[in-house]
Amino acid sequence: MTKIYIPQDTVSCALGADAIAVALADANKSVDVEIVRNGSRGLFWLEPLVEVEHNGKRIAIGEFSGSDVTSLLDAVSTGKFESLKGYLGDIEQHDYMRDQDRLTFARAGIADPLCIDSYRALNGFKGLERALALSPQAIVDEVREAGLRGRGGAAFPTGIKWQTVLDTSLEAPEIQKYIVCNADEGDSGTFADRLVMEADPYQLIEGMVIAGLAVGATRGYIYLRSEYPKAHRLLDAAIERAEQANYLGADILGSGKCFDLEVRLGAGAYICGEETSLLNSLEGKRGVVRAKPPLPAIEGFLGKPTVVNNVLTLAAVSSILCDGADAYKNFGMGRSRGTLAFQLAGNIKRGGLVELAFGTTLRELVEGYGGGTHSGKPMRAIQVGGPLGAYLPESQWDTPLDYESFAAIKAMVGHGGIVVFDDTVDMSKQARFAMEFCAVESCGKCTPCRIGSVRGVEVIDKIRTGTEPDNNMVLLKDLCDTMEFGSLCAMGGMTPFPVRSAIEHFADDFSKK
């Protein structure tokens, strides 16, 4: 029997994978094949990427379409794939895959994401088994040793956050604690959280259970954005199966430890990715940002000690506990240890997920992996780190991608999203959008953010139409300062970053109108 893999993630399905699976099942009358709906490997520009298991290799055919089904089945019978349209050969040797440092995404795309046996066969749940034999403090130490920093954007050391939550037991031994996974992934240009949830959901579940063991939390929530319906279905199914297999529930693998997990849907608010707004939302309130202190680690969900971590942070914990802190720490540079899931997006030829150790440059990523723009026109600006990240001109593309180097040029790595724009981009329009987005998504708590962003749109419009451009530019810069220094959270506080970077590096776009 030959296995044919057709991905079932959002991107593949958005490009017709479901219809291909149906066409293949219908056409297949004589050849002995089994269709497996795997997760994506993250080589999104090649989706739907169909793979055939052949001589111990996975032979891939990219941009597959329903009309290629008959020739694929013929190739399966003859064992000759080379002449197929879109033939890529052994996918593991593809130049996009071969040199990646895949830790978190090592399993992505290999198997049916809901098959627990496949997960186990690929080192799944080894980290959890190890954690069950360790003391809570030893688990926290391992995570701190690994140098893991939060992947949601702020890059706070995970071990320190966990220690704070663990230590609340000293004063209140019986207190209910929570693990909350931030799966709000609102930044444009990011999809790594989604890929974990759709291609390897047990890894996230495993990481959350380990977090629970580490800090003494018995309940967990995954706060998932409502824009991800497929991830929602897959997570719900994975949780149910993990419960049946005793990886969740009242007696995890016979250890007597318990952990319950539930997915909660957001409701289309970008600000609910900010952790305190998220907690309010989870409690059933308006997603308004809370002032800190108190830290969520001490007074979080329902006022109880709560770990809030990003999907990728929690997923990384599984591999850290499986392979040890040293193995993880050996990747990276400076104070940025381990790997980051870079997400190549926007106007790019080869968009997808590239997991690499920190320290590579933007140019290596967008030119080497990305292959330049999709339009074929020259690249002009790259926005890194989502809607609150700066737009970088070519002179900054050789900056090493690590947290400190990026902070030094007033940019941020954030969640690793990289959005490429070609030379048709009008940067004054992008600056306007940054303000507009802030106006739409502000939680409304502080005036500089709520009102400032609206005024920002108006002032940029005046500059764009040539109304007292010099005076209005002074006003805009002043407004950016007010927003940066007068806002409670990074929504209002960092919206000035894309705006200022556009003004500073692409000044022509503001004056030629």
Added chain:
Amino acid sequence: MSTETIEAIVDRLSHKEGPLLPILHAIQAQQGFIPSDAVGLIGKKLNLSRAEVHGVVSFYHDFKTESGGVNTVQICRAEACQSVGSELLEEHAKASLKLDWGETSDDGQITLEPVYCLGNCACSPSVRINDDIYAKVDAARFDELVTQIRKNN
């Protein structure tokens, strides 16, 4: 939506920690929007004021207070989609459907909405129709999708 149905939903979910969003999602999934009667009822059952429940409903883009079209068509307006011409797609959609954001077509089939990122940013522009996402959507593909919706109903 009858009082009994709303109460049944609230009763089924009120044991949850922070039950309001799950309740609102469940009502909207069934009714397509949050009827104003539901706001008071939920408040009474959860011991919240009408204003508190209304405040939550109005905070989130997802929750609607009036019925919309049979199908919700969302076009991504975020940066990754902008970089490959989503603005042209927006203009095309508005002009061809004769709708602005938030409006519903006269035949009641389509409500047009903006969305900020569908996580499909390597294959933009992206469109969501109900629970299905479509990649690399240009004007021609958009027209096909709309025709398909109208044929299905």
